[in-house]
Amino acid sequence: MAGRFITLEGIDGAGKSTHLAWLVEYLRAQGKTVIQTREPGGTPLSERLRELLLSEPMHLETEALLMFAARREHLERVIWPALERGEWVVCDRFTDASFAYQGGGRGLADEKLALLERWVQGDFAPDLTLLFDLPIELAAQRMQGAARALDRFERETLDFHARVRAAYLARAAAHPARIRIIDASCSIEEIQKQLEEIISSV
Numbered sequence: 366m367a368g369r370f371i372t373l374e375g376i377d378g379a380g381k382s383t384h385l386a387w388l389v390e391y392l393r394a395q396g397k398t399v400i401q402t403r404e405p406g407g408t409p410l411s412e413r414l415r416e417l418l419l420s421e422p423m424h425l426e427t428e429a430l431l432m433f434a435a436r437r438e439h440l441e442r443v444i445w446p447a448l449e450r451g452e453w454v455v456c457d458r459f460t461d462a463s464f465a466y467q468g469g470g471r472g473l474a475d476e477k478l479a480l481l482e483r484w485v486q487g488d489f490a491p492d493l494t495l496l497f498d499l500p501i502e503l504a505a506q507r508m509q510g511a512a513r514a515l516d517r518f519e520r521e522t523l524d525f526h527a528r529v530r531a532a533y534l535a536r537a538a539a540h541p542a543r544i545r546i547i548d549a550s551c552s553i554e555e556i557q558k559q560l561e562e563i564i565s566s567v
């Protein structure tokens with residue numbers, strides 16, 4: 366039985382972490398071996414890069430390069446070996462987030478990101494990407510409910526998050542077979558129903 370690589374994307378507060386936990390349990394209940402991971406992060410080194418990325422001010426291109434450096438490590442040590450073993454890998458954010466945040470949010474040219482994408486992962490892409498989409502104001506409200514300190518990206522302006530959201534939607538339009546848009550303004554139960562339907566067709 367072949368493994369699958371599923372990524373969850375969307376602006377901060379969209380519900381990725383909430384539904385990732387549910388999805389992992391759902392897949393395990395179906396007897397699948399599932400690895401739950403995240404980006405930036407997923408290996409000891411990549412988690413250290415994550416700490417820097419989420420806290421340390423840096424040049425935009427440094428940020429993009431570190432994101433892809435963390436990704437290279439993650440692919441090599443976690444994602445590819447798991448898929449080779451036939452396991453499922455469910456990942457909180459992946460390359461679409463680089464296009465959305467470093468591209469849309471910060472304005473790095475798509476060509477540079479596409480170059481890094483090709484260098485780091487070749488033709489490799491997720492089998493399925495779930496894009497949690499909702500108005501930025503609603504996402505901001507949900508973030509306020511979360512009782513923890515905001516990171517360097519979460520503290521960005523509404524304008525920044527609007528550009529990130531638009532870049533995600535453009536990415537979905539460019540990759541309609543891979544990226545499924547989830548209406549994340551729905552209730553958690555309604556979203557789980559949407560996810561069950563989508564997953565049954567992967």
Ligand SMILES: Nc1ncnc2c1ncn2[C@@H]1O[C@H](COP(=O)(O)OP(=O)(O)O)[C@@H](O)[C@H]1O
Pocket residue numbers: 375376377378379380381382383384507508510511549550551552553556
């Ligand atoms: N569909 C939903 N309806 C209401 N609240 C939600 C929904 N999805 C997530 N939340 C809440 O919104 C907050 C942000 O969700 P989270 O999963 O952490 O988002 P993300 O990981 O995308 O930043 C959490 O407090 C979560 O409980």
Ligand SMILES: [Mg+2]
Pocket residue numbers: 381382383457
């Ligand atoms: Mg999260």
